[in-house]
Amino acid sequence: MMNSYITIIATAAMGLESIVAQEVKRLGYSEVNVENGKVRFEADIQAVIRCNLWLRSADRVKILIGEFEATSYDELFEQTKSLPWGDYIPEDGEFPVIGKSVKSKLYSVPDCQSIVKKAIVEKLKKQHGIAQWLPETGSLYRVEVALHKNKVELTLDSSGSGLHKRGYRYQQGDAPLKETLAAALIQLTNWHPDQPFYDLFCGSGTIPIEAALIGQNIAPGFNRSFVSEEWEWVSSEAWERGLEEAEDLANYDQPLAIYGSDIRHEMVEASKTNAFEAGLGDLIQWKQMQASDFASDQSIGYIVSNPPYGERLGDKKKIEETYKQLGTVLRDYPGWSIYMLTANEQFESLFGQKATKKRKLFNGFIKTDYYQYFGKRI
Incomplete structure (x- = not known):
């Protein structure tokens, strides 16, 4: 075989x-x-x-x-x-x-x-x-x-548990983003590991953690087991070869500037725990703050976020106000590329700018749009 x-x-x-x-x-x-x-x-x-x-x-x-x-x-x-x-x-x-x-x-x-x-x-x-x-x-x-x-x-x-179960998510919020979708969101950008990367609504930290795994070329399945490891016709030597290749290709020396922030203290703590479980504890910087408090001295960078959608009536106005404030703040960063996944169909008008590109994606069973704003060349 x-x-x-x-x-x-x-x-x-x-x-x-x-x-x-x-x-x-x-x-x-x-x-x-x-x-x-x-x-x-x-x-x-x-x-x-x-x-x-x-x-x-x-x-x-x-x-x-x-x-x-x-x-x-x-x-x-x-x-x-x-x-x-x-x-x-x-x-x-x-x-x-x-x-x-x-x-x-x-x-x-x-x-x-x-x-x-x-x-x-x-x-x-x-x-x-x-x-x-x-x-x-x-x-x-x-x-x-x-x-x-x-x-x-x-x-x-041959997988067993779904591939989104990387083995690092010990804590999660109300509507966690699947690790597989988070990785896809990052891969739909032109981000390189030597550029700053921010998630302003980090929740339990999935997007920054996936970015760090991509940035250091760490195999996402390195930390977990698979049902086919027990199969008779897939040899243990073959699995050892696969794991050795993953170890050899990882670039643990790649410096990263990855940041995750959230307005909720408990989510920042959950993100820290999950990053530690992923073996990335020192690589990502976490901060409790409002998204509209974003500031950077870098002229180029990437923001990739899955902000709250404001599905509940009481939250809707608050979320829409957040989108407006964010649009105002990020206009001062024309060289930055901004990527937002949301089910809110009014996002562009609230953010105050038409997206360069839009892509339809499903977050679980929720139909969403991935709004992509490409930074200007500086």
Whole structure:
């Protein structure tokens, strides 16, 4: 298995597929296909390890076992059974089946899950030469059956917990920004590690922490474990190679000027705790202050923030006033590039300036716009 090529699918939140595709290409995998919610490519087993360790904006790394058309449960059963499940799942492997179905004849997800499970059981018994039941006491191999317009895609999830779970967020606020989205927001800028970087609404510190990981080229998955570390056909030597590469490529000597501030004292403290857990305690400077108190003696820099949206009625006026004050203050910094993610559709008029560029993104289930103001050349 280690030398054979497989199809890898990196899943992504809506709007982030192109960012994930760029990340995959930067890892050296060139033939990349971008689809809705996913990026797929052919590579060796080592790529599964590297993608889990390095992809900053992907949700999960999956392995494609097979795909086919199915409009009846018999077809679903027979074609699932024809796949080489025993090459991937050992005789004691635990293999729960999850599913989803969109615009397909086979619309009952529980029935699809049940049939796929039965088909895999039959194939594993045959491949492993077992007459009776399968114990499922070993490592976890989570299977997903996804149907879209009668096309069936069967995958194995190699990540376990979603890739946004970096292992550093011990404390969080009311509406935390996912680490994967925070990393994408930074990668949508032209920030370089030698330039100042500010988040004026830092919450639990996710954006500055992700910026520090990017700035020092630290693999975001370096601090956590993955379900495929326990898989028999992915060797421990391969994992060691992946971790050694991550250690070798990290640039711990890169000086950074990263700042996070928030009006709430408890959020600043939470940010400090999370940065410490990420091993970045000394790299980021934190401060309790209002966003409109921002001041810098640098002529160029970057501000990337996910400010409160003012969704609750009582907060709305206060937030809108904050946007206005911020616009007034930041007009004194024409060389700075400013990036704001918000669901408030009046942002540009409140901020007092039309964005250079706008991008639609989803923060969880909230539809937002990413307002991008490019700094003038100075």
